[in-house]
Amino acid sequence: MAFENYVQPSILHFDGHHYDHWSMLMENFLRSKECWIVVEAGVPEPTASADAAQRAEIEKEKLKDLKAKNYLFQAIDQAILETILNKSTSKTIWDSMKKK
Secondary structure (H helix, E strand, O other), rough: OOOOOOOOOOOOEEEOOOHHHHHHHHHHHHOOOOOHHHHHOOOOOOOOOOOHHHHHHHHHHHHHHHHHHHHHHHOOOOHHHOOOOOOOHHEEEEHHHHHO
16 A cells, blocks of 8 residues: 555644754645745735635635644644644744744
8 A cells, every 4th residue: 555655744843942943844745745835925915806716715715724724733842832823824823933
C-alpha cells in the first residue's frame, strides 16, 4: 500500500522560544503543502463582479487557508495558541506569531 511508507513530518511546537528556527521549519512545511501563498498574501475577497471561475478560485484559496491554519494550530503550544484563537486567517495568525 502506498501509504505504509508515508511519514508525516513533525514540526516542534512553538513554545515562545526559538521563533526563527520554528518559523523556518514551519514556512518550509507550509510551502511543501502548497499553502504558503495564503499565509504570505492572505485570501482575496470576491468582488461583486467576480464570475464563477473567480469565485471557485477564491474557494480553493480559502481551503488552502483552512489547511494552513490547521497546520499552524498543530504546531503552536496551547498557552500561545490561546492568545491567537481570535485570528481568522492563517496570515493573521502568522503575523501575530511574528510580533510575539
